[in-house]
Amino acid sequence: MSASTVSVIVFFSALMIVVSFVIGVWSSRKAKTAQAYFGGTAMFGPVAVGLSSMAGIASAFALVGVPGIIYATGNPMTFWMLSGAAFAMSYIILGKKVRAMAEIAPISSLGDICDVRFNNNRIIKALMSVIICLGCVGYLAAQIAAGSALIAHLLGWEPIVAGLVVFGLLTIYTAVSGEVGGLLTQAFQGFVMVIAGVFMIYAFFKVTGGFGNVMQAVGSIPEITGANGVTKKLGPDLLNAWGTFPGKISLTWMLIPILGCLGQPQVLVRMYALKDPRDLPKAGLVTAITHTIVGFLAVVVAYGALYLVATGKIPPLEKADMAIYAFADYVGIEAQLLVYAAVLAAAMSSASLFLTSSSTLLSKDLSSALGFNIPKEKQVSVSRIFMFVLGGASIVISIYSTQMVALLGTFGWGTLVSATFPVFVIGLLWERANEAGVMCGITASFVLNILSLTSFVWPGGLPAYFNISAISIAITVVVSLITPRQEISANLKRVIDL
């Protein structure tokens, strides 16, 4: 890449970071109360909520890892990435109930909902906070590692310096403005990703001439070896629906992301950030359309890279994760500056969301579950301190301990599903769900998640999180049924019946 190209990309990326910083600092004026700071509760319209939800979900993994997996193994990952239906589904299932909880009690965190639903049960809240926090910190570390590596590669800096500059600024504006600034900056970053998506989809059709040409090029040769000595397996089966993985992987990558979208903190917390719950269908449309563009971006760059390799225009990739960059480099400078900015935007939007979520969980929910009650007027200051410490520690750990990042990375999407379904999904859909049931379900989730970090091998070859989600949900339901029914308040019943 030429020096002038790098300068343009760096300028564009820096501009995006500066605009994010300005939005974050500006919006701190709106974060006046604890409820606004922690939850942005009932403050936003459907466009901001829709865009920020999409940006929170579409992490750096979606833009870099997903094209890499599609390039390497074919289409099973598209079940995950083309999941635009998931948002409307999530809002239909829980949207009005989560938003209604904010009417019957002051809600600013997931722990608050847990308290109202399960009579301030400290064990449920503590276990839920720990599991969600593990998932959030895992995501956070992965975003920092990806974003820092990108900037370090562009500028020739040490990754720690790149991490401290980019994510240090992010930590500052997030700590100052809380969830209010987080939501607005994520909406802006989501917009950057959409612009990049539109351009790259156009570029894909211009370069390849369409999917028929990709099918022809990839399907007509079994493999290709480049001058770099790398061999890429191709052939028609790579582009059928299931690719090179067994079908059970398509099952997992369909069910867990679609239904599991409902269990992601970045979707749950946005449900109560909306001013009017009747705007949720509109937010669902915004999220679905923008996610469709960004999801399709991930697919077309993978298909584009496959086409370029199959036609000999570029050598087979040494690392599949380079698919998006390889295609952007081939397209030219406009694609490069948009793609690099979009990857950075994806890393920053998810990082800020997981930073606020994990610091709120640690400083507010877990601390109160453990009996440390921080006075209301001090909660925001304590959370800010947590955010600085957590942000700094995550930057250092994610750069220096790749093993730790890999370990935390396993606590991702599926782990969050196994922690949130018993408490929020079963809890808010079924009044018969009781403390005993949810406590057993969430304990099973906690123990099995920890067990999965050992050498224990699950039968059947499904990812651990699939088994853990199924088992913890089943335990929650069975134990709730065989233990005495618990009375719930009239207001809570109204929420469940709404």
Place this chain on the structure above:
Amino acid sequence: MNLSKLKTVIVVFIAALWLACMYLGWQNDFIPAMCLGVALMLLHMILGAAKNGVISKKLLVYPFGLWALLWIVSFICSKYYSDLFAGVMPSFTILGFHPSFAFTIWFYWIGGMFTLSLGFHLYKDEWLSEKDWKDFVNQVQKEAK
């Protein structure tokens, strides 16, 4: 349709369906498992959309019913065409896609996304009308007094 007395049965079905999907996944019987996965999602949506235990028949038919149909057809056709053209170049494409993957694109992705998102928007009153919300807020405020 009144589901008040069926709620517990539906939740038990949900738990059973999770376990069934897991077991079928272990056996790599992924098409039946994916179809059961659609049933699992449908039951969640029915519980979530029901108001005072009553689910609107309109919602049940469109978008929920149509969405479920699109997805089940998508999975079955994807499997049919992947088996039909296993190891060989397909004799035709659907708008450029491998016929197996075309069903993922047009039915699972575009069809599923627009059916649910637009249907939800069009029939939002069946999910939560302005009156439902106002009544709810009034009752909560009354209780607070």
